[in-house]
Amino acid sequence: MVEVKNLVKTYGDIRAVDNVSFKVEDGEILGFLGPNGAGKSTTMNIITGYISSSGGTVTINDAEILRDPKEAKKQIGYLPEIPPLYTDMTVQKYLEFMFAIKKIKLPKAEHIKEVLSLTKLTDHKKRLIKNLSKGYKQRVGLAQALLGNPPVLILDEPTVGLDPSQIREFRTLIKGLGKKHTVIFSSHILSEVQAICDRIVVINNGEVVADAKTDELSSAITSGGNLAVEIEGNVSSVVSALKGITGIQKISVNRKTAEDRCLYNIEHKKDIDIRRAVFAVLAKNNMPIFSMNEGGMSLEEAYLKLTSKSTAKGGKK
Amino acid sequence: MTAILKKELGSFFTSAVGYVVMAVYFFFGGLFFYYYCLLNASKDMATLFSNMFMITVLIIPIITMKSLSEEKKQRTDQALLTSPLGLGEIVIGKFLGSLLMFVCCLVIYLLFAVTLCFFPDGAPDWSVFIGNLAGTILFGAAMISIDIFISSLTESMIISAIVGMCAGLAIFFIDTIANLVSIDWISTAITSISFVKHYETYTSGIFSLSDTVFFLSVVALFNFLTLRVLEKRRWS
Numbered sequence: 021m022v023e024v025k026n027l028v029k030t031y032g033d034i035r036a037v038d039n040v041s042f043k044v045e046d047g048e049i050l051g052f053l054g055p056n057g058a059g060k061s062t063t064m065n066i067i068t069g070y071i072s073s074s075g076g077t078v079t080i081n082d083a084e085i086l087r088d089p090k091e092a093k094k095q096i097g098y099l100p101e102i103p104p105l106y107t108d109m110t111v112q113k114y115l116e117f118m119f120a121i122k123k124i125k126l127p128k129a130e131h132i133k134e135v136l137s138l139t140k141l142t143d144h145k146k147r148l149i150k151n152l153s154k155g156y157k158q159r160v161g162l163a164q165a166l167l168g169n170p171p172v173l174i175l176d177e178p179t180v181g182l183d184p185s186q187i188r189e190f191r192t193l194i195k196g197l198g199k200k201h202t203v204i205f206s207s208h209i210l211s212e213v214q215a216i217c218d219r220i221v222v223i224n225n226g227e228v229v230a231d232a233k234t235d236e237l238s239s240a241i242t243s244g245g246n247l248a249v250e251i252e253g254n255v256s257s258v259v260s261a262l263k264g265i266t267g268i269q270k271i272s273v274n275r276k277t278a279e280d281r282c283l284y285n286i287e288h289k290k291d292i293d294i295r296r297a298v299f300a301v302l303a304k305n306n307m308p309i310f311s312m313n314e315g316g317m318s319l320e321e322a323y324l325k326l327t328s329k330s331t332a333k334g335g336k337k
Numbered sequence: 338m339t340a341i342l343k344k345e346l347g348s349f350f351t352s353a354v355g356y357v358v359m360a361v362y363f364f365f366g367g368l369f370f371y372y373y374c375l376l377n378a379s380k381d382m383a384t385l386f387s388n389m390f391m392i393t394v395l396i397i398p399i400i401t402m403k404s405l406s407e408e409k410k411q412r413t414d415q416a417l418l419t420s421p422l423g424l425g426e427i428v429i430g431k432f433l434g435s436l437l438m439f440v441c442c443l444v445i446y447l448l449f450a451v452t453l454c455f456f457p458d459g460a461p462d463w464s465v466f467i468g469n470l471a472g473t474i475l476f477g478a479a480m481i482s483i484d485i486f487i488s489s490l491t492e493s494m495i496i497s498a499i500v501g502m503c504a505g506l507a508i509f510f511i512d513t514i515a516n517l518v519s520i521d522w523i524s525t526a527i528t529s530i531s532f533v534k535h536y537e538t539y540t541s542g543i544f545s546l547s548d549t550v551f552f553l554s555v556v557a558l559f560n561f562l563t564l565r566v567l568e569k570r571r572w573s
Contacts, residue, residue: 065415069419070415070571090421090423093420098419104414104416106348106411107411108348109351113347117343118416120340121416122420
């Protein structure tokens with residue numbers, strides 16, 4: 021289990037990480053989502069002990085990273101954003117070196133062979149890392165993270181720069197790893213996190229702005245429902261007619277669909293079904309309805325709303 | 338620590354650095370040996386060692402230039418600092434790796450000494466030879482710790498090498514600097530940290546505890562400072 025409590029990291033006046041807290045249970049794949057520069061890598065670097073926090077605690081299976089760093093680090097396999105590769109070594113030599121510095125007690129040759137096979141690097145073990153493609157370098161980075169079968173895997177944007185087939189392969193691999201390890205997986209790509217993770221923590225401007233299960237994220241961050249209605253009639257008349265309905269919070273024009281006809285987004289309170297009232301009011305005012313769809317916010321919309329809302333606050337000082 | 342040491346030593350010989358350093362050291366060693374010993378029919382190796390002092394000063398920054406600067410630049414320090422290794426193990430591993438590389442260069446002196454033995458009455462004074470060798474190793478160790486410290490301050494190995502060479506030259510000419518200072522106590526203070534002065538005792542084949550302690554203190558001080566730089570980087 022990984023527990024992050026009130027984590028703070030300041031660089032001068034800038035708060036790169038601001039009171040971040042979350043918990044990852046054993047066997048869970050946590051998606052750490054946020055736009056570039058949100059504080060994902062800084063948080064991960066603190067969790068792994070690469071940099072120290074200005075405040076707060078990180079506990080990896082009862083070992084606190086600052087108080088008991090050796091024990092905590094033994095439990096983590098870390099693949100940073102740029103894999104830490106000694107490019108003048110062969111894949112085999114590099115993994116042997118990483119095996120040694122991680123002070124792993126498993127049988128060396130057998131374990132390295134196993135990791136090479138898992139990451140499909142067996143045929144490339146004698147090649148110099150500098151001669152490998154980006155995708156294979158990323159695999160070598162993942163292989164070193166897997167050495168010693170650490171209970172916690174921390175992967176910082178592992179699919180950046182890979183081609184679509186490599187991305188798909190990597191995602192399948194990570195999903196498989198989630199069965200044996202606790203995984204924290206960071207990305208700025210929503211669909212990727214959605215495809216792999218059980219739970220998502222959204223971070224922006226150094227703050228956690230959402231923490232929910234993947235399928236509950238959009239409803240967790242929206243206060244109400246969203247009704248999409250295509251109505252014929254003058255925009256101001258339609259809006260003024262709808263305004264009187266109880267439970268409506270906001271009416272906005274999504275787009276013009278035809279001459280004198282628009283698609284409206286009507287945000288309303290979660291527990292009130294406004295469809296009957298909308299129909300009655302529009303019928304009374306002779307404003308024909310061409311379509312009406314009740315739907316929550318898509319995950320993408322929810323994510324954009326979250327990150328744009330916080331970004332609008334500007335950089336924190 | 339052993340893993341870091343092996344990796345450091347291995348990296349000298351998987352790149353050209355190790356071979357180039359040894360070739361340059363052997364070349365100048367051979368040149369001075371030919372000139373001072375063979376050409377003058379002398380078995381005095383102390384002059385050879387003294388002349389190699391400058392080469393040592395210039396060659397050690399080449400050995401240490403990649404040590405920590407390249408780790409930082411390539412972000413491979415992330416692998417080291419997120420492993421269960423202590424910072425002390427990393428610094429000592431790096432230091433011993435570079436020291437062993439330097440000791441590999443010194444092997445040439447054994448060859449020179451053996452060569453002299455083939456001449457009639459040519460066997461060198463072994464106590465002087467061993468004293469010089471021990472002095473060179475201690476002086477080299479002190480320079481390596483200083484240059485690794487310099488390497489920890491930058492991401493550029495070129496800057497690390499240039500600053501290391503400048504520091505070496507400043508140390509080499511510190512006696513001249515002391516002579517230029519007219520205030521006695523400052524001049525004495527500068528002379529007391531002169532590497533050349535502390536090295537001189539060994540050239541006569543005398544083992545001096547105080548000079549050994551001096552060089553070992555420099556090693557301990559700069560390795561400690563390197564450790565503090567790594568520690569500070571994590572907290573800043």
